[in-house]
Amino acid sequence: MSMERVFLAEFSHETNTFAATPTERDDFRNRGEFSGREVLSEFEETNSTIGGACEVAEAEGVDLLPSVSAEATPGGVVSKEAYEFYTDRILEDLRSASDADGVLLSLHGAMVQEGGVDGEGPLVSAVREVVGGSVPVVVTLDLHGNLTDELVESADALVAYETYPHTDMGETGRRAMELLVAAMRGEIDPVTRIERPPLLPFVPKENTREGPMAELMAEARRLEANEGVLETNVLPGFHQADVPWIGFSTPVVTDGDPALARETARSLAETAWSMRESFVGEYPTPEEAVREARRLQRDGVSESGPVVLADVGDNPGAGGAADGTVLLRELLEQGVENAGLALVTDPGAVERAIEAGVGSRPSGTLGGKTDDRHGDPIEIEGYVAAITDGEFRNTGPMATGVRTNLGRTVRLRIRDGREGTVEVIVTENRVQPYDAEIWRHVGVQPERLDVLVVKSTNHYRASYEPLASEVITVNSPGLGAMDARLFEYESLDRELYPIDDIPVEVYPDWER
Numbered sequence: 001m002s003m004e005r006v007f008l009a010e011f012s013h014e015t016n017t018f019a020a021t022p023t024e025r026d027d028f029r030n031r032g033e034f035s036g037r038e039v040l041s042e043f044e045e046t047n048s049t050i051g052g053a054c055e056v057a058e059a060e061g062v063d064l065l066p067s068v069s070a071e072a073t074p075g076g077v078v079s080k081e082a083y084e085f086y087t088d089r090i091l092e093d094l095r096s097a098s099d100a101d102g103v104l105l106s107l108h109g110a111m112v113q114e115g116g117v118d119g120e121g122p123l124v125s126a127v128r129e130v131v132g133g134s135v136p137v138v139v140t141l142d143l144h145g146n147l148t149d150e151l152v153e154s155a156d157a158l159v160a161y162e163t164y165p166h167t168d169m170g171e172t173g174r175r176a177m178e179l180l181v182a183a184m185r186g187e188i189d190p191v192t193r194i195e196r197p198p199l200l201p202f203v204p205k206e207n208t209r210e211g212p213m214a215e216l217m218a219e220a221r222r223l224e225a226n227e228g229v230l231e232t233n234v235l236p237g238f239h240q241a242d243v244p245w246i247g248f249s250t251p252v253v254t255d256g257d258p259a260l261a262r263e264t265a266r267s268l269a270e271t272a273w274s275m276r277e278s279f280v281g282e283y284p285t286p287e288e289a290v291r292e293a294r295r296l297q298r299d300g301v302s303e304s305g306p307v308v309l310a311d312v313g314d315n316p317g318a319g320g321a322a323d324g325t326v327l328l329r330e331l332l333e334q335g336v337e338n339a340g341l342a343l344v345t346d347p348g349a350v351e352r353a354i355e356a357g358v359g360s361r362p363s364g365t366l367g368g369k370t371d372d373r374h375g376d377p378i379e380i381e382g383y384v385a386a387i388t389d390g391e392f393r394n395t396g397p398m399a400t401g402v403r404t405n406l407g408r409t410v411r412l413r414i415r416d417g418r419e420g421t422v423e424v425i426v427t428e429n430r431v432q433p434y435d436a437e438i439w440r441h442v443g444v445q446p447e448r449l450d451v452l453v454v455k456s457t458n459h460y461r462a463s464y465e466p467l468a469s470e471v472i473t474v475n476s477p478g479l480g481a482m483d484a485r486l487f488e489y490e491s492l493d494r495e496l497y498p499i500d501d502i503p504v505e506v507y508p509d510w511e512r
């Protein structure tokens with residue numbers, strides 16, 4: 001038997017359609033764009049979808065035909081130019097790989113392209129058109145995908161992350177590749193059905209380590225053990241997109257049994273719906289959260305590790321500007337000592353600091369320049385404590401070993417004239433600082449700070465919880481805001497809880 005061949009491509013973006021700035025090809029390049037064999041060498045032996053796929057390919061004696069890997073930090077709609085560049089490239093490479101026995105696509109599920117409404121569905125349809133009906137196509141997804149019927153119908157199987165923080169990227173790649181190989185060998189005949197309960201969770205409630213999502217994931221694993229069920233997915237979706245199909249979905253893959261897939265998806269969707277009230281919560285404002293952090297500091301709690309505040313609204317990992325100043329202003333105004341903040345993206349401030357040099361105190365404005373959702377610019381005089389190239393590899397449990405590129409980066413020490421001191425990491429690139437290695441790369445042991453603000457909703461937990469004395473989720477403003485009711489939608493074609501107060505009995509009778 002000649003070696004089986006699997007075509008492999010990655011094109012991933014979580015699109016926040018409320019962000020004014022489109023996502024360009026340079027944004028993908030900044031995060032990491034790789035082609036051909038480079039795709040494999042970059043991700044082999046990392047905790048990533050491609051890393052996991054490589055492992056199974058090697059074990060199964062399958063040859064990988066890598067096309068391209070491109071991912072950008074969540075943000076505005078993907079420009080027409082960038083979208084066409086990557087999709088054309090994938091389809092061209094696929095046409096040249098005419099003897100591929102299977103296709104593995106690593107996508108996000110919440111991409112929106114300029115002039116379109118669904119980045120993934122049309123791409124997978126086009127892939128299907130090239131390879132025909134007999135070559136299996138398996139798609140991996142982030143659990144924050146908003147999934148369309150076109151995507152579900154074009155792929156043979158969908159395999160989504162099962163954790164948030166996403167610590168199972170490698171595992172997702174392994175499961176997808178195993179499923180694909182079994183389908184290529186005719187051992188299984190995957191079929192997928194989806195249900196969409198009308199639910200938009202508060203984002204911090206999507207944490208799979210506790211609460212309703214932990215319960216739902218456990219239920220999904222129980223259903224997965226049933227005869228004929230290959231894969232049960234639970235996706236809370238991504239509410240920062242004004243497209244009709246945002247929100248929860250439960251796509252299920254079975255072995256040639258559409259009725260079982262539908263019934264299982266339905267069962268999971270009904271369980272999610274029955275828990276809908278536990279997906280809504282109350283969280284402190286920035287002012288309250290910093291006050292609480294100071295209290296914990298005064299009480300000596302932070303002696304065993306920093307009190308970590310999650311700046312949810314300005315999380316660049318959900319499309320936040322990353323130049324928000326609301327939490328920084330609170331730290332300075334409340335005079336918090338020995339605090340740190342990761343990060344503020346402000347290329348102008350970086351330039352100014354690098355020109356002035358280490359040990360100098362340039363003054364000027366910091367942050368607040370992108371839009372009016374993330375606070376005003378702050379006038380500062382910051383001591384330049386360190387300058388770096390902004391590159392490091394993650395050491396925490398999420399995307400372990402994967403390269404982070406902040407662009408040129410400086411650490412500024414800001415005092416407000418009173419007792420407070422805040423170490424602020426200022427970067428050229430917009431990146432979610434979910435891995436605590438970011439502190440070590442600028443010369444700070446994060447364990448030694450008392451109060452640490454991280455622009456992240458939930459991912460930071462994987463790396464920061466082990467060193468934190470307490471974590472506080474902050475209901476801060478911005479494009480990453482946790483509550484869908486803070487956004488104005490024009491494209492929704494159905495009622496969604498909690499935007500709409502839907503009576504409990506509605507969902508079981510509801511059909512899309």
Ligand SMILES: [Zn+2]
Pocket residue numbers: 142143144166
């Ligand atoms: Zn995600």
